[in-house]
Amino acid sequence: MAQSRRFAILAQRDINQETFVEPWPKAGLVVTDSPYDPQPSLRMEGGRVVEMDGRQRADFDMLDLFIADHSLDLAVAEEAMATPSQTIARMLVDINVPAAAVRRLARGCTPAKLCDIIRHMNVLEMMVGLGKMRVRRTPANQAHVTNWREHPALLAADAAEASLRGFAEVETTVRVARNAPFNALAVLIGTQTGRGGVLTQCAVEEALGLRLAMKGLTTYAETLSVYGTERTFVDGDDTPWSKAFLASAYASRGVKVRFTSGTGSEALMGNAEGCSMLYLEARCLQVVRGAGSQGVQNGSISCIALPESLPGGVRAVLAENLLASMLGLEVASGNDALASHSAIRKSAKLMLQFIPGTDFIFSGYSAVPKRDNLFGGGNFDAEDFDDYNVLQRDMQVDGGLRPITEEEALAIRREAARAIQAVYAELGFPPISDEEVEAAVIAHSSDDMPERDLVADLEAADRFLAGEEGMLTVVQALHRRGFTRTAQNILEMGRQRVAGDYLQPSAIFDRHFRVLSAINDPNDYTGPGTGYRVEGERWQEIQAIPQARPPQDFIKDQVGEPCKRLVEIGPAKPGTRPEEIIVAVGPAFGKELTRTIGGLDHEAVLAAILTGVASEGLVARIVKVKHSSDCAAIATVGAELSGSGIAIGLQSRGTAMIQKRGLARLNNLELFPQSPSLTLDTYREMGRNAARYAKGEKPKPVAVKIDNWARLKLIVKTTLLHQRETEQVRDEPPAELFFDWEPDV
Amino acid sequence: MSQNGRYRYPLMDHARESLQAASGRKLNDIDLEAAAAGELNPADLQVGAETLRAQAAIAAEAGFPELAANLTRAAELTAVPNEELLRMYERLRPGRSTYDELLEMAHTLEETYQAPVTAAFVREAAHVYRLRGLLKRT
Known part of the structure; x- marks a missing residue:
């Protein structure tokens, strides 16, 4: 077989590093609608579920029992199950149906019924549904902050920067489990330095996680994993009852809890029972709600590559987010683990959550570089911050982040690194040197940090975990060392813990340390003009990326001292000499603008053209066109006045045209539209060719470089230069210019 | 309030x-x-x-x-102290307790900590664990 150059290039593309597989339902490798998925059904006797999704109570596994007895709302179940799935699907997109009406019915839907609703929906409809069903009105975002060196100063600095960038929650984890108390501490101090009220967690084994929360080092827990089959649930070393107990244990210590589920985990763990990923996820979500978790992190999470390898995988991930929101759960909607080699694919996937907005668009945006992310990558990371801010600005969408300046970042990083240094010193932990602090301030990653004595850190961490010191000791230490604001913020977290307001669904704190949750910030979307809107101060903030410059800045380089050698000497008269070429320039030429877009001095450009003309033994007159800034109009006027009938039209930004009298305005001999690519050599060749046309020759058109990026890079500048030229347009006849210059030939 | x-x-x-x-x-x-x-x-x-x-x-x-x-x-x-709470969670995990041990835990919750709702929840777990083979194998 012949080899296609094109297919060879395509094979090299990022997308072709991905794995794609055909569905295999028996092994659970199917995202929705497995032939082994049950059909929706529900039968009740004496206020008790006796059959659910085709299974009799005697055959219920532990998940069925938990769902039937703790999750399904039996008061509405009969009505919900009798309502056609398509009707509920339509309610999801109907702006006249409020979220509460959909949620009421969803409370009575079995897992198979929930999947049956999704069957009627495409991604656009699901996005509309998600925008409406999202629990909290204001969307937000969560960050991952880790580093492979587990350097406390770097953790604190990165957590502070993440908070400044607008993340409402920051999650850390460990490379070495024993470091957990120190990592949790660094992230607590960092976040509360960056912005008071950012919730924090440290993802570790369940019992250790609870211990950290008891010490007041974390304010939420997210990694309470649930699974859609009994076997995988038990392999995960829990039952719905133990997980529900754990959730209550966390809440009893004032800690916000979010469970974790997501498509693909059961297949990955080898016990999908032939069911589709979405059906198993629907079971998970019922367990999550039944256990009384206020929310869930789903969207496939660490298994994302598995649904993405299958047809419809990205749609199914959106579907699981939607189902969770229908059930009234706060959703941290994935987008966390490395999901694609392809920047196109990863961005496209993000849009399904980014555009509707979710409670947390990422259940961990990597606020550190990929290599430092101990959660396994980070689909978006610190190097994508500017891209992300621009996406918000492009679409007027609130993705939960804000642009910051380098100066602000450095200041907050220094403060956080110094705060953790102070706490280490006060509590007698292995010291953090000034050198380490300074490294953390400017660092991008672990690679920029000095090494620490890991053994000494681990021993101190063990003592810290076992000892009595906790949040209060940290507050005192910070206060003694003068870090009053950070101390105040951490103490306020403690006070908020006492009030318990952030235990309610979808709770976060805003910039004023005020709680926002389903109770006082419920999503009230009912169509255009309602619900959350990006407007006012928030829209101003999103717009103000530091890269945006005032328009005047773009043409600074094109405005100089008016050319002294170029003098207007009166009205331009028609020429009669056949050896004469006209160079017709735009109304701002040499005066209001003095350089081309490519930075060429106007006098130098004229000199080059005239040199070209002279080299063919001809002469040139210069006229300034006043009544138009259009290149073709300028050239046409020139041609009318030219003794030879040949003219060069030249706009101030450098765009040029060789024109011949009698040609239609939009026809011409040669056009040079890509002014940034034009050099003095090109202008000289232009003059030379114009002269040859005047002599009746047929010259080869001047070769010019074509740069397709020029328009993209320079369109703002072009617009502003043209604007300035157009400002000079007057209803006046063309003027003759005297150019004090002699050809060097 | x-x-x-x-x-x-x-x-x-x-x-x-x-x-x-x-x-x-x-x-x-x-x-x-x-x-x-x-x-x-x-x-x-x-x-x-x-x-x-x-x-x-x-x-x-x-x-x-x-x-x-x-x-x-x-x-x-x-009302339950930290260490006791961690132990209770551990005992509710699959295969950790016998039926009687779970009932005893429910009893402690009810009597020592005045936690009747949680106690009933643990009794329910004991029942389900027995049905589904999730108790400690003795």
Whole structure:
């Protein structure tokens, strides 16, 4: 077989590093609608579920029992199950149906019924549904902050920067489990330095996680994993009852809890029972709600590559987010683990959550570089911050982040690194040197940090975990060392813990340390003009990326001292000499603008053209066109006045045209539209060719470089230069210019 | 903290005067000066059972009955010391306890910690674990 150059290039593309597989339902490798998925059904006797999704109570596994007895709302179940799935699907997109009406019915839907609703929906409809069903009105975002060196100063600095960038929650984890108390501490101090009220967690084994929360080092827990089959649930070393107990244990210590589920985990763990990923996820979500978790992190999470390898995988991930929101759960909607080699694919996937907005668009945006992310990558990371801010600005969408300046970042990083240094010193932990602090301030990653004595850190961490010191000791230490604001913020977290307001669904704190949750910030979307809107101060903030410059800045380089050698000497008269070429320039030429877009001095450009003309033994007159800034109009006027009938039209930004009298305005001999690519050599060749046309020759058109990026890079500048030229347009006849210059030939 | 039997959310704004930590210390007496003076102890930064019951009522009222049930169990569990709570969780994990051990744990919850709702929850777990083979193999 012949080899296609094109297919060879395509094979090299990022997308072709991905794995794609055909569905295999028996092994659970199917995202929705497995032939082994049950059909929706529900039968009740004496206020008790006796059959659910085709299974009799005697055959219920532990998940069925938990769902039937703790999750399904039996008061509405009969009505919900009798309502056609398509009707509920339509309610999801109907702006006249409020979220509460959909949620009421969803409370009575079995897992198979929930999947049956999704069957009627495409991604656009699901996005509309998600925008409406999202629990909290204001969307937000969560960050991952880790580093492979587990350097406390770097953790604190990165957590502070993440908070400044607008993340409402920051999650850390460990490379070495024993470091957990120190990592949790660094992230607590960092976040509360960056912005008071950012919730924090440290993802570790369940019992250790609870211990950290008891010490007041974390304010939420997210990694309470649930699974859609009994076997995988038990392999995960829990039952719905133990997980529900754990959730209550966390809440009893004032800690916000979010469970974790997501498509693909059961297949990955080898016990999908032939069911589709979405059906198993629907079971998970019922367990999550039944256990009384206020929310869930789903969207496939660490298994994302598995649904993405299958047809419809990205749609199914959106579907699981939607189902969770229908059930009234706060959703941290994935987008966390490395999901694609392809920047196109990863961005496209993000849009399904980014555009509707979710409670947390990422259940961990990597606020550190990929290599430092101990959660396994980070689909978006610190190097994508500017891209992300621009996406918000492009679409007027609130993705939960804000642009910051380098100066602000450095200041907050220094403060956080110094705060953790102070706490280490006060509590007698292995010291953090000034050198380490300074490294953390400017660092991008672990690679920029000095090494620490890991053994000494681990021993101190063990003592810290076992000892009595906790949040209060940290507050005192910070206060003694003068870090009053950070101390105040951490103490306020403690006070908020006492009030318990952030235990309610979808709770976060805003910039004023005020709680926002389903109770006082419920999503009230009912169509255009309602619900959350990006407007006012928030829209101003999103717009103000530091890269945006005032328009005047773009043409600074094109405005100089008016050319002294170029003098207007009166009205331009028609020429009669056949050896004469006209160079017709735009109304701002040499005066209001003095350089081309490519930075060429106007006098130098004229000199080059005239040199070209002279080299063919001809002469040139210069006229300034006043009544138009259009290149073709300028050239046409020139041609009318030219003794030879040949003219060069030249706009101030450098765009040029060789024109011949009698040609239609939009026809011409040669056009040079890509002014940034034009050099003095090109202008000289232009003059030379114009002269040859005047002599009746047929010259080869001047070769010019074509740069397709020029328009993209320079369109703002072009617009502003043209604007300035157009400002000079007057209803006046063309003027003759005297150019004090002699050809060097 | 209640108004006509209902709680106004957020409690931080509407019940600031009456909010108390698990220790009984008033929220208004928890500030940086007190912390700096060494007057606070860890229980002053812990949520109290009464507050959790108030939050449960708020959740139920807003249409989140399962969360309300969770917060009700949480209110009960405030009485259980840290280490005991960790042990109880461990004993509820699959294959850790016999049927009788789970019943005994329920009994402790009820008698020692006045936690009848959580106790019933654990008894239910014992029943399901026996049905589904999730008890400790003896």
